[in-house]
Amino acid sequence: MINAIQIRKGMVILLNDKLYRVEDMKHITPGKGNAVVQTKIRDLNDMTIRDYRFRSAEKVERVALETKEVSFSYQDENQFIFMDNETFDQISLNKDFLGEVAYYLSEDAIYSLEMFKDRPMNITPPLTMEFKVIETEKALKGATVQASYKPAKLDNGMEIQVPPFIEAENIIKVDTRDGSYIERVSK
Numbered sequence: 001m002i003n004a005i006q007i008r009k010g011m012v013i014l015l016n017d018k019l020y021r022v023e024d025m026k027h028i029t030p031g032k033g034n035a036v037v038q039t040k041i042r043d044l045n046d047m048t049i050r051d052y053r054f055r056s057a058e059k060v061e062r063v064a065l066e067t068k069e070v071s072f073s074y075q076d077e078n079q080f081i082f083m084d085n086e087t088f089d090q091i092s093l094n095k096d097f098l099g100e101v102a103y104y105l106s107e108d109a110i111y112s113l114e115m116f117k118d119r120p121m122n123i124t125p126p127l128t129m130e131f132k133v134i135e136t137e138k139a140l141k142g143a144t145v146q147a148s149y150k151p152a153k154l155d156n157g158m159e160i161q162v163p164p165f166i167e168a169e170n171i172i173k174v175d176t177r178d179g180s181y182i183e184r185v186s187k
Contacts, residue, residue, distance in 0.1 A: 001059045001060065001061055001062070002059070002060055002061075002062050003056070003057060003058070003059065003060070004036075004037045004054035004055060004056055004057070004058045004059075004060055005027060005035070005037060005056045007022055007025050007037055007039060007054070007060060008022065008025065009022055009023065009024060009025055010022060010122055010124065011062060012044070012062070012063045012065060012114070012116065012121050012122060013041070013060050013061060013062055013063060014061040014062075014063050015041070015052070015060070015061075018043060018044075018045065019043075019044040019045070019063060019116065019121070020041040020042060020043055020044060020052075021041065021042045021044055021121065021122055022039055022040075022041055023039075023040040023041065023042050023049060024039065024040040025037055025038070025039045025040075026038045026039075027056070034055060034056060034057075035055075035056040036053050036054060036055055036056060037053070037054045037055075037056060038051065038053050039051070039052050039053070039054065040052075044121060047096050047097070063116055063121075065114035065115060065116050065121055065122070066114070066115045066116070067112055067113070067114055067115075068084055068085075068086065068112075068113045068114075068115060069084075069085045069086070069110050069111070069112065069113075070082040070083060070084055070085060070091060070110070070111050070112075070113045070123075071083050071085055071107070071109070071110060071111070072105045072106060072107055072109065072111065073090065073107070075105075078094055078095045079092050079093070079094055079095075080092070080093050080094070080095070080098060080102070080105065082111065082113065082123075085110065091113065091120065093120055093123065097120065097123075098123065100179075101123055101124070101125055103156050103157060103158050103179070104125035104126075104129055104156065104176050105156075106129065109125060109126050109129060110126065111123050111124060111125055111126070112124040125176045126176065127175065127176060127177065128173050128174065128175055128176065128182060129173070129174055129176055130171050130172065130173050130174070130185050131154040131155055131156050131158075131171070131172060131174055132154065132155040132169065132170070132171055132172075133152045133153070133154060133155075133162070133166055133167070133168055133169065133170045133171075133172060134152075134153045134154060134155050134168065135152070135153045135168050136150060136151065136152035136153070136162065136166060136167065136168055137150050137151070138167075148163075148164055149161035149162060149163060149164070149181075150162060150163075150164055150166075152166060152172075154172075154174070158174075158179060160174065160179055160180065160181055161180075161181065162181045163181070165184075166181075166184060167187075169187075170184055170185075170186065170187055171184070171185040171186045172184050172185060173185055
């Protein structure tokens with residue numbers, strides 16, 4: 001059992017005999033009254049998302065999950081096939097389950113798959129990954145570098161904000177937690 005203020009994005013909790021994955025959470029301290037934790041939780045049975053508010057002192061049961069290292073193998077329509085790196089078993093996950101992680105699929109990356117009673121609960125990509133910039137605007141000469149980011153389309157289909165010196169064909173490192181630019185790896 002944990003206090004509600006210890007809830008973090010990606011955790012799996014047991015609430016009213018159902019398993020939920022925390023998709024988003026916000027700690028709210030109003031001017032009057034008690035602090036609360038506002039969450040968006042996904043029912044892992046029917047994959048629906050709902051809002052749920054916890055009192056900050058409320059106890060929540062965090063589910064202990066088994067973690068496996070898996071590699072992405074291939075995509076078959078809306079199914080994504082991963083291989084367990086220890087047993088070489090294939091694990092099939094659908095696009096709804098993957099959500100934003102679908103942008104970070106690469107055959108050479110190792111993913112962390114959390115399981116509960118042999119059922120997939122959550123998948124996490126590596127913290128950083130490298131992608132090629134497919135298209136971006138040209139940098140303007142004399143433009144200030146301070147906080148002047150521009151949009152760039154990556155080879156994984158994402159569009160992120162990058163510094164003005166980044167050009168098409170550059171390889172950049174991206175933080176997979178929030179999809180933000182970290183650094184240029186090569187020109």
